[in-house]
Amino acid sequence: MPLSFTKMHGLGNDFVVLEAINAPIELTPAQARRIADRRFGVGCDQILIVGPPRAGNADFSYRILNADGSESGQCGNGARCFVRYVRETGLTDKKAVVVDIRDGQMTLEALDDDTFSVALGVPAFAPADVPLAGFAAARRYTLDDVPGGPVMFAAVSFGNPHAVLDVADIDTAPVATLGPALESHRVFPERVNVGFRQIVARDHIRLRVFERGAGETLACGSGAAAAVVTAIAAGTLDRDVRVDLAGGTARVVWDGPGTPAYLIGPAERVFDGRLAVAG
Numbered sequence: 001m002p003l004s005f006t007k008m009h010g011l012g013n014d015f016v017v018l019e020a021i022n023a024p025i026e027l028t029p030a031q032a033r034r035i036a037d038r039r040f041g042v043g044c045d046q047i048l049i050v051g052p053p054r055a056g057n058a059d060f061s062y063r064i065l066n067a068d069g070s071e072s073g074q075c076g077n078g079a080r081c082f083v084r085y086v087r088e089t090g091l092t093d094k095k096a097v098v099v100d101i102r103d104g105q106m107t108l109e110a111l112d113d114d115t116f117s118v119a120l121g122v123p124a125f126a127p128a129d130v131p132l133a134g135f136a137a138a139r140r141y142t143l144d145d146v147p148g149g150p151v152m153f154a155a156v157s158f159g160n161p162h163a164v165l166d167v168a169d170i171d172t173a174p175v176a177t178l179g180p181a182l183e184s185h186r187v188f189p190e191r192v193n194v195g196f197r198q199i200v201a202r203d204h205i206r207l208r209v210f211e212r213g214a215g216e217t218l219a220c221g222s223g224a225a226a227a228v229v230t231a232i233a234a235g236t237l238d239r240d241v242r243v244d245l246a247g248g249t250a251r252v253v254w255d256g257p258g259t260p261a262y263l264i265g266p267a268e269r270v271f272d273g274r275l276a277v278a279g
């Protein structure tokens with residue numbers, strides 16, 4: 001059945017956006033993989049499905065499928081594209097929208113300078129919430145059975161799991177080896193997104209992310225928030241942080257435990273199209 005789609009990106013993290021307000025869209029993992037394939041399909045890191053609200057106070061619902069066909073409970077860069085999409089397609093004229101995501105709700109806002117703010121929710125640090133198996137709650141965890149020997153990482157969830165490692169220089173970080181090894185490590189029962197963080201100053205980091213289900217992307221919004229809140233919790237960053245990623249710069253603001261983290265940045269619409277999805 002042919003599907004209309006909109007191609008978008010947030011700092012180079014790219015998306016195929018599908019509108020499922022009037023008619024539901026159900027994609028098998030194989031169909032999602034084909035759409036995401038950069039040769040046999042449209043090509044994207046994630047597929048975003050814009051749906052009707054589930055709860056009474058929400059404006060929309062939001063589903064995220066990774067390029068490997070797996071579903072995630074969060075996508076920060078995608079959320080910025082989501083609010084640009086629903087406004088530019090006339091689905092709403094609101095500047096702030098409430099969106100049902102898999103495990104909760106988010107508020108997304110179009111700002112006056114053509115950037116977008118996403119309240120990603122309150123970060124969850126408890127191992128059971130990440131989820132991270134076999135560890136008691138700690139600021140940092142250590143794993144020995146990974147390439148290159150023991151690694152230390154922080155762990156947090158924004159509705160999707162993140163492990164964050166500190167490196168001296170992200171340009172030489174072992175993203176291609178350590179990323180996949182950690183992504184599918186047995187201590188992460190739902191796999192994990194792996195962030196490689198270089199702290200430049202108390203209000204500035206550089207970051208690369210090997211994403212669960214997509215590999216290294218040019219940017220990861222929830223990964224940026226994970227890198228910032230775990231460092232704020234450890235006392236190494238202040239509350240308002242510039243995050244430099246390969247695809248551009250985002251900003252993360254967090255006022256500490258029990259409060260939501262905010263991700264601020266651009267969202268671009270690239271083109272519209274129609275795709276044939278095999279059965």
Ligand SMILES: N[C@H](CCC[C@H](N)C(=O)O)C(=O)O
Pocket residue numbers: 013045046064066071072073074075076077078160161193211212213214219220221222223
């Ligand atoms: N790969 C992620 C989903 C996309 C997150 C990322 N694109 C973002 O901007 O937050 C996961 O499986 O949890």
